[in-house]
Amino acid sequence: MRKKTALAVTALFAAASLTLSACGSAEDADKPVADVSSQTGDKAATVLDQPFEKPDLVLKDTQGKEFDLREQTKDKPVLMYFGYTHCPDVCPLTMSNLADAKRRLAQKLPKDELAKLQVVFVTTDPERDTPAELGKWLKAQDPSFIGLTGDFPTIQASARTVGISIDAPKKEKDGSVTSMHGKQVIAFSPKSNAGYVLYNGEEATADDYAKDLPKIIKGENP
Secondary structure (H helix, E strand, O other): OOOEEEEEOOOOOOOOOOOEEEEOOOOOEOOOOOEEEEEEOOOOOEEEEEEEEOOOOEEEOOOOOEEEHHHHOOOOOEEEEEEOOOOOOHHHHHHHHHHHHHHHHOOOOOHHHHOOOEEEEEEOOOOOOOHHHHHHHHHOOOOOOEEEEOOHHHHHHHHHHOOOOEOOOEEOOOOOEEEEEEOEEEEEOOOOOEEEEEEEOOOOOHHHHHHHHHHHHHOOOO
């Protein structure tokens, strides 16, 4: 069972427990993003004392069209994740779990209610993750998922505003490319448009998301 953690985000890069995930590598880099103030409960969700403001981010979607994150997700429940399509582990696992959770909820929630949920995948490897590449990869997970790409500095800066560190993709000696990025899934409330819940993409399961999403969709605490 996992802990539900209340976070004080007054010092984003103070000592804490959230880390970067080295996709394609066996090691994690300790780069904390928030100060832990208290821990209660046994849920996968991490509820923030001070929610994050939604990034002011404009990128290209999988059709190559401009996508304004704030405008086009306004007043909608949003799950946002930073990763890349060539990731061999946590990224496909996270997207697969979210897609599985949505499929399960399709049998329980009204269609129009579930349709409000927007899952946004922002690439950390924009040089290789073109709109077409993103579209192909996400379609295999869930055609409704939104993929965004653009210039790396813009993506890196937007991730930093929600406490997630990402490094520029690095070519390894064996020719592979590793992208270091935070593995958190951020839930934004349809009521406040603020990011108020975090999930560890490496640890949260489809069961966790399926259990919590009905509340996330309504802007309630899981």
